[in-house]
Amino acid sequence: MKRNATAVWTGSLKEGAGKLTTQSTTLENTQYSFKSRFEEGVGTNPEELVAAAHSGCFTMQLSAYISEGGFEIESIETKCDINLVEGTIIESHLTVTAKVKGIANEAFQELVTKAEKNCPISKLFNTEISTTATLV
Template sequence: MKRNATALWKGTLKEGNGVLTTDSKVLDNAQYSFKTRFESGIGTNPEELIAAAHSGCFTMQLTAYITEKKYDIESIETECAIDFQDGSVVSSHLTVRGKIHDITNDEFQELVTKAETSCPISRLIDTKITSEATLL
């Protein structure tokens, strides 16, 4: 399975801008620029997209592990904070809130840690990954 996205950039780094498009068209000419990456502007940036990918991938992996244990999942919400410093992604922090019936906090924490290290995006990014999880 392969997934594709295209970036089109026009102009210089600081004055130019670009658009991102995915084959699925979920991103369809989504705007990004120097301002959206390093200042504040309307549009997205690569680090925000990594955060979305990491939170989504991790949440699906955690869901798979909880489902294998046959627990009833009401909801799992994961926020991902990507820390971008000096031209590098230096860390990814996952904040997880789960509503899962009958699971113990210890087992939930164990599955969070397992998903943190094994989801495909965690394995892709070469950075420090941390998490904090709350069972609601």
């Protein structure tokens, strides 16, 4: 399986602007800029998209592990915070809240750790990954 996205940028770093388009066209000529990345401009930015990719990938991986264990998932919600410092992503932190019928917290935490280490986006990163997980 291969997926793709295209970025087109015009102008200088600070005054220029870009557009992102994904293969699925979920993003289609979506605006991004220096302001949307480092200030409060309109549009998306690479770190926000990385956070979306990591939270989505992790959540699907956790869902697979929970289902394999024979538990019924009511919901899983994952927020990802990407920490960019001096041009380097130094951390991806996942905050997970899940409703799963019949699972003990200890078993849930083990599956969270397993998903954190094994989702394809986690494997892609060369940074610290941490997780806070709550079973409700």
